[in-house]
Amino acid sequence: MAFIEFKNVSKGYSGAQGFSPVLKDINLQIEEGEFVAIVGYSGAGKTTLISLIAGLIKPDIGQVLMNGKEIQGADPERGIVFQNYSLLPWLTVYENIRLAVDEVLSDKTKEEQDAHTLKYIKMVNVSHARDRFPKELSGGMRQRVSVARALAMNPKVLLLDEPLSALDALTRATLQDEIKNIWEAEKKTVLLITNDVDEGILLADRIIPLSAGPGATLGAPVQVNIARPRDRKKINHEPRFKEIRKEVNGYLLGLGTKPKLTLEKKLVLPAIEPEDLDHPRSLIPGATVAPIRSNEVKKERVEL
Amino acid sequence: MSEQFEKKIKDYVILPLFGVLCFMLLWCLICSVTDNLPNPIKMWQKSELFIYEPFAKRGEMDQGILRFTGLSISLVGQGYLVALIFGTPLGFFLGLSKLFTRSFDPIIQILRPVSPLAWYPLGLVLFELSPEPSYFASLFTISVCAMWPTVLNTAVGVRAIPQDYLNVAKVLKLSRSKTLFKVLIPATLPYMFTGFRLSLGIAWLVIVAVEMLKGQPGIGGFLWDAYNAGNYSLVILCILVIGLVGFTLDRLMSLVEGKFKTA
Numbered sequence: 382m383a384f385i386e387f388k389n390v391s392k393g394y395s396g397a398q399g400f401s402p403v404l405k406d407i408n409l410q411i412e413e414g415e416f417v418a419i420v421g422y423s424g425a426g427k428t429t430l431i432s433l434i435a436g437l438i439k440p441d442i443g444q445v446l447m448n449g450k451e452i453q454g455a456d457p458e459r460g461i462v463f464q465n466y467s468l469l470p471w472l473t474v475y476e477n478i479r480l481a482v483d484e485v486l487s488d489k490t491k492e493e494q495d496a497h498t499l500k501y502i503k504m505v506n507v508s509h510a511r512d513r514f515p516k517e518l519s520g521g522m523r524q525r526v527s528v529a530r531a532l533a534m535n536p537k538v539l540l541l542d543e544p545l546s547a548l549d550a551l552t553r554a555t556l557q558d559e560i561k562n563i564w565e566a567e568k569k570t571v572l573l574i575t576n577d578v579d580e581g582i583l584l585a586d587r588i589i590p591l592s593a594g595p596g597a598t599l600g601a602p603v604q605v606n607i608a609r610p611r612d613r614k615k616i617n618h619e620p621r622f623k624e625i626r627k628e629v630n631g632y633l634l635g636l637g638t639k640p641k642l643t644l645e646k647k648l649v650l651p652a653i654e655p656e657d658l659d660h661p662r663s664l665i666p667g668a669t670v671a672p673i674r675s676n677e678v679k680k681e682r683v684e685l
Numbered sequence: 686m687s688e689q690f691e692k693k694i695k696d697y698v699i700l701p702l703f704g705v706l707c708f709m710l711l712w713c714l715i716c717s718v719t720d721n722l723p724n725p726i727k728m729w730q731k732s733e734l735f736i737y738e739p740f741a742k743r744g745e746m747d748q749g750i751l752r753f754t755g756l757s758i759s760l761v762g763q764g765y766l767v768a769l770i771f772g773t774p775l776g777f778f779l780g781l782s783k784l785f786t787r788s789f790d791p792i793i794q795i796l797r798p799v800s801p802l803a804w805y806p807l808g809l810v811l812f813e814l815s816p817e818p819s820y821f822a823s824l825f826t827i828s829v830c831a832m833w834p835t836v837l838n839t840a841v842g843v844r845a846i847p848q849d850y851l852n853v854a855k856v857l858k859l860s861r862s863k864t865l866f867k868v869l870i871p872a873t874l875p876y877m878f879t880g881f882r883l884s885l886g887i888a889w890l891v892i893v894a895v896e897m898l899k900g901q902p903g904i905g906g907f908l909w910d911a912y913n914a915g916n917y918s919l920v921i922l923c924i925l926v927i928g929l930v931g932f933t934l935d936r937l938m939s940l941v942e943g944k945f946k947t948a
């Protein structure tokens with residue numbers, strides 16, 4: 382029995398324009414201690430998927446199970462790092478994390494709660510900013526605090542919703558390493574949502590592509606069988622790296638999914654009068670093509 | 686630097702003084718047409734006594750102007766407090782529960798525009814058996830009239846709480862009271878304070894009407910008394926003081942409100 386399991390889950394939202402499906406027929410199994418990355422387009426339904434596990438929303442059809450039991454509402458045992466950080470602006474860094482600690486370690490003494498809070502503030506390297514308010518932090522620092530809050534809940538599962546997508550490449554790399562270290566140290570089950578395949582390859586055991594919406598569904602998982610510890614510089618030279626990337630991108634770019642958007646546009650060819658109308662011109666070596674006239678218009682079809 | 690300074694002087698000293706001057710001119714103009722209205726100089730002579738001895742008490746309806754003002758402010762303060770104590774929770778219920786809103790919004794919308802002059806007699810009837818019916822009726826009138834901005838702004842504020850904050854409370858499984866004090870109230874504070882400010886403005890409007898009805902000592906009672914005695918200079922003095930106090934209260938509340946806006 383898998384630790385977390387999606388059984389034929391579908392989910393949509395009803396709004397002003399009626400019901401719009403988002404996720405369709407999602408089947409997913411995550412084992413305990415596994416690091417799974419889900420890669421997909423913006424708006425595909427990644428946040429919806431992670432909210433289902435968090436218990437913030439319920440599936441329309443199907444079941445989301447944890448340890449074989451249906452997930453009923455949110456719980457600190459599934460810690461989540463929200464896409465937009467969601468720190469409470471009226472609390473300092475310390476208070477934001479302490480709020481989580483107080484709930485989870487409510488049976489411990491004040492000193493133990495305090496020590497626990499400080500430990501996680503230190504783990505994500507924001508000790509110097511512990512008494513600042515979220516608005517006084519940089520994006521990367523907010524992200525770290527958000528990770529610290531989730532970790533401080535001692536969750537069995539850590540859900541990360543595009544935790545690094547708003548950051549610059551440099552900060553991103555640092556935080557990727559931090560997430561890697563934390564996972565290696567704490568051996569938690571982690572579900573990482575990302576839009577960056579390379580990030581998934583660096584961190585995850587398994588990458589699962591999510592097709593574009595509406596009615597997005599999961600593709601076949603791709604095993605990241607590259608030995609750990611993985612080094613971000615060396616990993617680019619691994620032959621498996623390119624293969625995995627190709628597999629995931631291949632699925633996302635259309636193999637396995639129907640093309641979502643096609644654009645038809647008129648292509649007006651430049652008005653060039655060939656010098657010699659009788660002379661056939663050849664564009665492709667070996668083939669003979671009639672001369673192009675100035676009024677010739679071609680249609681081009683682009684798949685996005 | 687100096688250019689900016691000059692602009693500031695112009696904007697905040699010269700132009701306002703110009704406005705005051707225009708106002709005085711208009712006043713004198715009206716005085717020259719009618720005999721009833723005292724001109725500024727006459728008005729000052731008549732009310733000097735009440736200004737130079739602002740805290741004197743020579744009789745029930747013959748006190749220094751600040752003493753009257755103090756009495757009024759104290760009554761407003763009490764009524765305003767009652768308004769907040771009842772208005773804020775009411776606003777929270779309206780914001781949190783659709784059922785509650787559907788049930789009580791219509792009646793609130795109907796009671797909201799009712800004038801203080803209409804509430805006061807009802808207050809007298811309600812508190813007829815109390816030791817001081819007129820005092821309780823005043824309190825009642827002030828709080829009922831001043832409550833609505835607080836109620837409505839709090840309700841809007843609660844409805845405007847971002848889903849993200851509520852999700853945090855859910856994931857942390859905060860208890861009801863913790864959700865209220867750590868999430869709902871802080872998130873609503875900016876709206877609440879806008880309501881508090883508007884409520885205070887209304888409370889101050891109402892006090893004058895209430896005191897006039899009952900002829901209680903206070904700035905409004907003094908005004909009414911002066912009118913009955915044909916002492917129109919004092920009526921003008923009262924109007925100016927009422928305006929100044931209202932302005933000051935609004936500014937003070939704006940300062941507090943601004944503190945919470947940035948949070």
Ligand SMILES: Nc1ncnc2c1ncn2[C@@H]1O[C@H](COP(=O)(O)OP(=O)(O)OP(=O)(O)O)[C@@H](O)[C@H]1O
Nearest residue numbers: 394395396403422423424425426427428429430464
């Ligand atoms: N509460 C909601 N009500 C109605 N529609 C919603 C709601 N939340 C999300 N949607 C819609 O569902 C779709 C998927 O949204 P979701 O936030 O899951 O996407 P996402 O993959 O996380 O995108 P991104 O990468 O931009 O974060 C979008 O079309 C969005 O408009």
Ligand SMILES: [Mg+2]
Nearest residue numbers: 427428464542
């Ligand atoms: Mg998202």
